[in-house]
Amino acid sequence: MILNDSYMLSNGVAIPKLGLGTWMIEDDRAAQVVLDAVEIGYRHFDTAAGYGNERGVGEGIRNCGIARDQLFVTTKLEADYKTYAEAKAGIDGSLKVSGLDYFDLMIIHSPQPWAKFREGEHFFKGNLAAWQALEEAHQAGKLRAIGVSNFEQVDLDNILDHGTVKPVVNQILTHIGNTPFELIDYCQSKGVLVEAYSPIAHGKILADGKLADLAAKYGVSVPQICIRYCLQLGLLPLPRTATPAHMRGNAAVDFEISDADMAALKATEHFTDYGDASHFPVFGGKM
Template sequence: MASMLQEHFTLLNGVEIPKIGFGTWLIEDNNKAAEAVQEAIKTGYRHIDTAEAYGNEVGVGEGVRSSGVDRKKIFVTTKLRAEYKDYEGAQRAIEESLEKLDLGYIDLMIIHSPKPWAKFGEEEHFFEGNLEAWKALEEAHAAGKIRAIGVSNFEQVDLQNIIDNSETVPAVDQVLAHIGNTPFELIDYARQRNILVEAYSPFGHGDMLRNADIQEIAERNKVSITQLAVRYLLQLDLLPLPKASSAEHMKQNADVDFVINDEDMSQLRAITKQQYSAANKKFPVYQA
């Protein structure tokens, strides 16, 4: 298990990022976030993903500081709120994240969405606002406050806007990606531009676990569905961000030192149109 948690991707600016991250979405209590982060680090994770919008940056920072592991060995990602589409607001938000995390610097900070969440399904792409937010991130990066900057939920047109109108290419695009919903065209576009694609909700927010076809392939490989899901993403050169509520599941999700053969990978790639449960459709990213 430990070997995969010790492996890294290299971002386009030379910064190394662990190949598997630990997600903290929906851990809204700071004490619980601190405990989860401590447990993840104890398990071997060295990449922690949070966001301003999660409301747990204070807890995540506390978990990292109290882990007993050198800060420099932990890679911490946070996200600029999707609603900040102005330079001054983005500047303030960056400083607030630095203060709440209290880790000296942020390893990676990304724009959470090209659109405010209330307008996520609308046509407007907020190109100018994203460029203003990006400028604030670029300046914080140049000042040494952030080691790398990127985006999340950006489509090709949103990425191209940043590439065409700024000095810095996003290091990552963090997107919804899992078996049954893999944005192959976006992944290819990003790869051609040396943008690493990170995959959040690698288990389809739980809905994927009920897929009989995926279950059959997991059984054939003698692994759990969650292990198969993480390995699938790694074999596509994506960076998975699994969540787990127990130490046992944290360990299992990272115990992926096996190889899915070409035939099974082809079958997994061909699974499409993941249906999300009504409970999950309250979140904008699952409404498509």
């Protein structure tokens, strides 16, 4: 079962191969979502300061009855924090809000502040300042691993060339119809695990007739095809759901997509319709 499988990060820390995304899950619901997921078998949870639900996720982690060292919790440093002082305060703030003694992974949410996302400036100096704060928190035992999100190759190189700790992950928008193969290959060549957020394209890919036909061929659902696709590319998918039935379905991916079908999926026409999520920077055509 995929919930029992892990990748090994470049620093030797194990990370479960499937995580539960919590974006747009309200803080007062998050604890119960975590409790439901833990009961199903999930051990990997992805939150962020920007999601506004670190408190609820932390509550669920603390009260789920599973030893803390058997759980993997990721959070994200606010995208706007591009100074050492802001980042240091952000790290400590997330720990305080969540009620956790440490995070297993903390990542820079974006190389640019959201208001300037993909507008040309890379904020190299600011990202290195934030990275220094993450490195120090890692050294202090507050974070077991550190990484990045939404980083393009040039942003990643800035950290690889000038930081003293290598990022272990780059979390990026990846799904059938929007798979940045060149960036994925580059990350993997540097030993950086790629985490795929929105692997089901914010749910909008469910209406794709060709994917429905392929799912029927394998006797699975479209979300299961989407998640399996990411896993077969060596990625770590982070599907978001608050529904236990969907949690179970998303974890039932112990099947194999054939090489021919994988080739067809890789060649799927670019998907850009994210519905009500299209106004968010990462879904707004700036990736």
